[in-house]
Structure formats: structure tokens, C-alpha cells
Amino acid sequence: MSHLGSPLSSEKAMDIVNNVKSSSHRIRNSIASIIGIVVLAGCATNAPQDTWQPRGDNAQVINNLQWIIFPMAGVVGVLVFAFAAYTFWKFTDRGQPIPSQSHGKPIVEIILTIIPALILTVVGVFTFRGIFELSNTEDTQMVINVTGQQWWWEYDYPAQAEQGITQPIITSGQLVIPVGTKVLLRETSRDVIHSYWIPALNGKKDAVPGRINLLRLQADKPGLFAGQCTEFCGLSHANMRMEAIALSKEDFAKWVANQQKAYTSPADGTLAKEGEGVFLNQCIRCHQVNGLKKADGTPAIAAPDENVYSGAAPNLSHLMTRNTFAGAKFDLLNKSCRKDVWGAKPDAIGEKYLAGVSESCLNATALRAWLRNAPAMKPMYADPTKLVKSGGKYRGMPNLGLTETDIDKLVAYLLTLK
Amino acid sequence: MITPGSKYFFGLTGLSLIAAILYMVLVNPSDLGAVALLGLAASGALIGAMALFTRDGDVYTDEEAVAANAVAGPPSFWPIVFALGAAIVLTGLATVSVVFILGVAVLIGGGVEWAIHNWADGASSDREFNEFARARAISAIEFPGLAAVGLGVIAFFFSRVVLAVSKEAGPIIFIVVATVILVVGVLIATKPFMKGAVTVVVSVLAVVALAGAGTFAALSGERHELAVAAEEDHYDAAHRECGEEESAHYDHLANNTVSLRSAVTATIFVKDGKVYAEAIGMPTKVDTITIPRSNATSVMFRNLDEEQHRLVVHLGSAKVASTGVVEKVGTCTQLTGKNQEQVMTLTIPKPATATEPFSFTVPGATGEIKLVVP
Numbered sequence A: 001m002s003h004l005g006s007p008l009s010s011e012k013a014m015d016i017v018n019n020v021k022s023s024s025h026r027i028r029n030s031i032a033s034i035i036g037i038v039v040l041a042g043c044a045t046n047a048p049q050d051t052w053q054p055r056g057d058n059a060q061v062i063n064n065l066q067w068i069i070f071p072m073a074g075v076v077g078v079l080v081f082a083f084a085a086y087t088f089w090k091f092t093d094r095g096q097p098i099p100s101q102s103h104g105k106p107i108v109e110i111i112l113t114i115i116p117a118l119i120l121t122v123v124g125v126f127t128f129r130g131i132f133e134l135s136n137t138e139d140t141q142m143v144i145n146v147t148g149q150q151w152w153w154e155y156d157y158p159a160q161a162e163q164g165i166t167q168p169i170i171t172s173g174q175l176v177i178p179v180g181t182k183v184l185l186r187e188t189s190r191d192v193i194h195s196y197w198i199p200a201l202n203g204k205k206d207a208v209p210g211r212i213n214l215l216r217l218q219a220d221k222p223g224l225f226a227g228q229c230t231e232f233c234g235l236s237h238a239n240m241r242m243e244a245i246a247l248s249k250e251d252f253a254k255w256v257a258n259q260q261k262a263y264t265s266p267a268d269g270t271l272a273k274e275g276e277g278v279f280l281n282q283c284i285r286c287h288q289v290n291g292l293k294k295a296d297g298t299p300a301i302a303a304p305d306e307n308v309y310s311g312a313a314p315n316l317s318h319l320m321t322r323n324t325f326a327g328a329k330f331d332l333l334n335k336s337c338r339k340d341v342w343g344a345k346p347d348a349i350g351e352k353y354l355a356g357v358s359e360s361c362l363n364a365t366a367l368r369a370w371l372r373n374a375p376a377m378k379p380m381y382a383d384p385t386k387l388v389k390s391g392g393k394y395r396g397m398p399n400l401g402l403t404e405t406d407i408d409k410l411v412a413y414l415l416t417l418k
Numbered sequence B: 001m002i003t004p005g006s007k008y009f010f011g012l013t014g015l016s017l018i019a020a021i022l023y024m025v026l027v028n029p030s031d032l033g034a035v036a037l038l039g040l041a042a043s044g045a046l047i048g049a050m051a052l053f054t055r056d057g058d059v060y061t062d063e064e065a066v067a068a069n070a071v072a073g074p075p076s077f078w079p080i081v082f083a084l085g086a087a088i089v090l091t092g093l094a095t096v097s098v099v100f101i102l103g104v105a106v107l108i109g110g111g112v113e114w115a116i117h118n119w120a121d122g123a124s125s126d127r128e129f130n131e132f133a134r135a136r137a138i139s140a141i142e143f144p145g146l147a148a149v150g151l152g153v154i155a156f157f158f159s160r161v162v163l164a165v166s167k168e169a170g171p172i173i174f175i176v177v178a179t180v181i182l183v184v185g186v187l188i189a190t191k192p193f194m195k196g197a198v199t200v201v202v203s204v205l206a207v208v209a210l211a212g213a214g215t216f217a218a219l220s221g222e223r224h225e226l227a228v229a230a231e232e233d234h235y236d237a238a239h240r241e242c243g244e245e246e247s248a249h250y251d252h253l254a255n256n257t258v259s260l261r262s263a264v265t266a267t268i269f270v271k272d273g274k275v276y277a278e279a280i281g282m283p284t285k286v287d288t289i290t291i292p293r294s295n296a297t298s299v300m301f302r303n304l305d306e307e308q309h310r311l312v313v314h315l316g317s318a319k320v321a322s323t324g325v326v327e328k329v330g331t332c333t334q335l336t337g338k339n340q341e342q343v344m345t346l347t348i349p350k351p352a353t354a355t356e357p358f359s360f361t362v363p364g365a366t367g368e369i370k371l372v373v374p
Helices: A010-041 A057-090 A106-135 A249-259 A271-281 A335-342 A346-354 A364-372 A404-414 B004-026 B032-053 B062-070 B078-094 B097-121 B127-164 B169-190 B197-220 B224-231
Strands: A142-149 A152-157 A169-172 A174-178 A183-189 A194-196 A205-207 A213-217 A223-228 A241-247 B264-271 B274-279 B288-290 B297-303 B312-319 B326-332 B340-346 B358-361 B369-372
Touching: A057 A106, A142 A174, A142 A194, A142 A205, A152 A174, A169 A174, A169 A249, A174 A183, A174 A249, A183 A194, A183 A205, A205 A213, A223 A346, A241 A249, A241 A346, A249 A346, A271 A404, A335 A346, A364 A404, B004 B032, B078 B097, B097 B127, B127 B169, B127 B197, B169 B197, B264 B288, B274 B358, B274 B369, B326 B340
Parallel strands: A142 A183, A174 A241, B264 B297, B288 B369
Antiparallel strands: A142 A152, A152 A169, A183 A213, A194 A205, A223 A241, B264 B274, B297 B340, B312 B326, B312 B358, B358 B369
16 A cells, blocks of 8 residues: 555556456456356266256156246246346436336236236146145055164164065165165154255155154166255254165165175184174174174173164164265275266166175275274264263264274174175 | 442442453353353343432432431331241251242242332331332232232142042032132122121131141041052053053043144054054055154054053063062053044164064954064
8 A cells, every 4th residue: 555655656557457457357257267167067967966867756756847947937037137137227327317206007017916926826736736746655665764863864674575574674874775666765853853855866855853754765777866964953964964775676685685684793713703892892882783692692782872862873784785884974985996886887786786895895994084083074972071961972973992903803893794 | 429229239240240251261251150240240230220310219318318217117027027938948948849939939028028118118207108108119019919828828728628538529518618608708798797897707717717627638638549649650651550451540531532643653453353553654554563763653553443442562571770670661552442542652772682572462452563673
């Protein structure tokens, strides 16, 4: 601001003018770039949560509705903006005299009432038809209980002989369904309100404590579909993710058979066997592995109700048949193996997914980091000194203070849970 | 001139501010304590400003105040009531909460009366005016307060009597007493000879009779079945009578309608003496109901038979922490009549073991529905 005190030379004045011009150019270019990025982002084909790429009947109903409503809304929006812009330009105060004032025009008012009413009627007819279509659950072929809690999803499959499920299956993070099957999700929550949303398969539905809300999914082809909790549910809401895996009926039957397979303890004298001991000492306080027995031969029953605010922690039976952990926030597969599964063609997805997580494909870095200090990887209420409000119970996994040796053993053990 | 009353409050404001600043610096700036101290400072400033604006609420000039305070007022018994309240509070702290609450009420009542009495004493040098000022200030609270206490005493003594006598005698006593009150009320309103001293005598006799009967009934205790019910809570899950037969207490006044259908995961029916179940979304009848672990889940029971039935859930057995004895765990609905329904809400923290599977049964009906908690 030194130029304020003394007269400016013509060169300095030109410099200032050029700087202002260059600043305004930069701002203009930045705005244009942002708009360009937004427009281009809309054209992305690899967008796993794109609502315009339905992969099942239910999502198709919503998509059909979008194709009716969005163009109508677009036309109305363009007309309104164009008319407003024209009005601002035409009637800007340039010193002209104020035009004569009149009190309303009945014809215009009637037209401006009837047109929106007609538009809303058309929108309403299609919307209600869509809502009724989506709420139909009568011809359901399969039922899965979906329970949300801070910050992960649990799926339990009740026994259903038609689907080959003779004993209940419980898993988390990844929902596995057979293609071409009308699957009914019975949603609820253990703590706060969450919302379940796999955009490629259907709209969103709230999971509310004490209520059971129904959501139907159906996938046309085998595939992997990403989703996200869409009701703000606390500190790690953004990290509460989910994936739906649609498998061919044959592959789904294989998956079911594997999930119902009895637990096999690692061989004596192996690192994994030592890891089982660490699991029984530490992890069993919250995490269940079905079939796991204590040293005295009695079933090892986890007690998440005594340690976790929601009363539940992910059941880790057959953990390595899943591709993710910690509320689907982290991959159990390393980058190349994940790319291999997610990039597979529909007819190859089943085989690749059912292969599970091998030692060579394990994302050991993330899993070890999680075991070392989980709260450092995902925001959670897990500081033991700050649990007064939750009655001393954790929301999320605390830092267990495991040694590197214990972590080695645990990783070796977890790899056996297939 | 800054009035004496406002000085106190402004002093309080200053001290609170200093305390708040020290608290925020030394303890925690966002703590509830800091908010409370700042609130106290704000309140002090507000009341101080009001006292200053109203000149401490005094209606007299300084000269009148000197004259008023030169005249000794009549002795007040409210300090004694206040002290009695303090004693009752202390007794309550050492005994039961009811006594403590009573003490707080006496303490507050005595304190307010004492404060108003003291204020009215200094209102002017005219005793009659002071009494008028006291009555004007306190009557609006005093009479409703006394009426509430009177009604409370009557309700307490009368309830003791009704709880002590049999269920049949209770309504009769109530009708007789109500009729007597109505008759006496009509006589007082219509007959001139019933006014004055007679009314007082009748009222005193009634109060004495009620207090005597109430005290006697309270000392005698509640009637047998109430005493038994109080001793063992029939509605507590541990004491529910879940057999086929009607329970004397648990099945009393059963509410056989359900309004929370959206929260029900499955419905269990009994029809022609057989049990079956339907689960939401399942196209056919199910013999197993799966509910999430550690999550309140409701199951509806609907009786389609002529006979009354109840739904019973068996949840294995567990060791009672206090006694160390292993007891069966389970609960049940109340007896449910034809086409009526009840809801059972379960929160099961642990899965069943192979030796003790969970199940639903209906006593008197055949069939069983398995309950799975994965």
C-alpha cells in the first residue's frame, strides 16, 4: 500500500492494472475449471455409487422415475432461470421512468397455478407408482436381517431351505446375494439411526432402533456394488461403508456351503495355533468365531454386550472369505488382488470372490496397523478415559496394546478363518 | 445512590466473574462449572440491576424506614418452622427420602413465610398496614398451599384405609363417606343453624376421625394379597407365572392389544391346539425365528383358539450372581384370549449353546418354535 502516500509512476500504475487483470483471469479460470471438473465427473463410468447405473429391478424403478422427473425439473429450472435472467437484464434500473403499476392479472395467475399443478400431478402419479412398486414384498424369495451399529453393518441369514441355508449364517461388511433373486432386507439398528444404501440395487432405507424396515434388492448380473451409510450416525459415519456381492446361484450355493462349514482349529505347533490362543485371550471379549472352543473344551462365547455400547462386534467366522474389514473401510485384499476381483467380468467374479483372501493377497499392512492401534485408523470412541457417558463401553475397537509378536500370531490365525 | 440490596448482588457478580475466570484458566474453559459460574454472575448482575431500579423494593423513604424499624414487630414463629424443616432434612438424609423431601418442603415454606414476614415488618411504622402488606404478598401462595397440604393429608389417610380393608369393603366405605360429605355440605348450605361453631365442630370431628382411622389402618398394614404382591413382584420377569393355568396376579388386567406392529419380526400363532409361526418376508410358515444378538426384538403372539393361552420363551439356564444357583432363564406373555394378541420383546446378549437351545412354546398346545441368536 506504499503507493497511497506518493504519486504513482505510469509503469507502477500499469503493473497494478495488470495484476488486477491477472487476478480476475485466475478467478475466472478457477471457476471454469471447477465447473468443468463437476461436469466431467458426471460423465465418469467408474463410479461405484452412481445412481444412474441401475443393476437390478428395484434400482431400475428409481432410475425410470429419475428419467421422467429430472428432465421435467430441468426444463422448469432452465425456464425459470432464463426468465429471471431476462427480467434482470431487461428491467435493470438505467434511469428510465417507473412503468405504470397494475394489481395482478387473473389469467396469468390461473395459468401459473394450473401449470405447476399439472406438473406435480404427473410427477405424483409416477412417484406413487414407483413407491408402490418398491414396497411390494409379497414375492420375496430370500430374507436377510441387516443390523446397523456404530460403524458397521451386520448381516445374518436365517435358515431358508430354498436357498440351501440350513443353519443361520452371520457376516459383516459385505452382503452376499444370489443374482436374479428377490432379496428382502429386514433392517434395524442397535444404537442410533443409520441408513442402508446400495445405489446400484435400490434406494436408501433407514435402520431405526426398535423398528424393522423392509428393503428389497435384486441384482441382474454377478457384480460388486458399493454403498454408504446415508444417515449421519456419529464420529465415523463417513467410514460406515458396505458392499453387496451378487453371485450366480451356483456360486452363491458354494458361498453358503463354505459359511456353514464347521470351524477347524489350526494345527498344533503352528503360529496360527498360537494366534488362536491370543484371540481367546484378547479378541473373544467382543468378537465371536463360531465353533471356537476354550482350552477346557467349552464353547468360547464372546461378550460384546459387556464391552461395546451397541452390544455387538463383528462375528469373525470365515473372516477371510470377505474382502474388507472394519465396517468395509479397509481392504483385506491388497491393491492388485482387489483390482483383480473388482475388475473381473461378471462370469468370473464368483470364482475370484470365492477364492477369499490368501496369504499372498492379504493387505497385511492395513490389518496389522488395525490390530496395532485401531482408533488411529478409524475415528471411534475408544479412549478408555472418556467412556463415562457410555457406561464404560466402547464405540468401536480400542487399542489393545498388542505386541508385534502377538500381531504376527493373530494375523496367521485370522488367515485360517476361511 | 446504589441501594444496599443491589450492592450485595453486584458483589456476588464480581466474585462469580473472578471465580469463573480462575476456573476457566485453572480447570477447563468449556466445563459445565465455568458455565454455571458465568450464569451466576449474569444472574447476580440482573438481580442487582433490578434491585437498583426498584430501590430494593422498598415503598418508603429513608426517613420512614428509620421510623418503621424503630417499632418492634410481633414475634414470628416462622424461624421455628424453618429450624424444624432443617431438622427434618437432616433426619431425612439419615433415614428415608420421603422424610428428606418433606423436610425440604417445610424448609422452603418456612423460609418464604419468614422472609415475607420480616419484609412486611419493616414496610412501615403502621402495624396494621404491615399485616395488610404481608397478607397481600403471601395469601396468594398461602391458601392454595394449605389447601394442597390438606388435600394431601386427606388423600393419604383415606388411601391407607382403602388399602387396609377388603376389595369389597373399599367401594362401600368410599360411597358412605362421599354421601355423608354431600349431606353435611347440603345441610351447611341450606340450614342456618349448621353455620358457625357447629360447622367447626363437625369439621374437626371429621378430621380427627379420618386421621384416627388412617393411622390405625396404616399401622395394621395393607390387606393380605397386596402385602404378598409387594413382597414378591409378580410382574418381574423372574417371578412370572408362566404355566398353563391363570396366574392370580400376573394375568390380572392383561392388555391384549398390540399397537407396535411395525417393530415385530415374527408372529407366533396357536390354532387348534397347535403352534406355528410366520416371519416378515418369509413366504411360508417357519419353524425357526432368528433374531439379532443384543438387540431388542419383538415377537407377537396371537391366540386363535377358544381357550386362553400364553407364549413362553426358554432361554437356557444361567447362574444367579447373588446366590450362585443355576436357574432356568425365560419369560412369558400374560394369558391371551381368542383373537387377542400380545407382544414379547427380547434382548438376548448371548447365543444358545448346543446343549440348551432356545425355543418358544405355548403351554397346553403342541409344537415348538426354535429361537436362534447367531
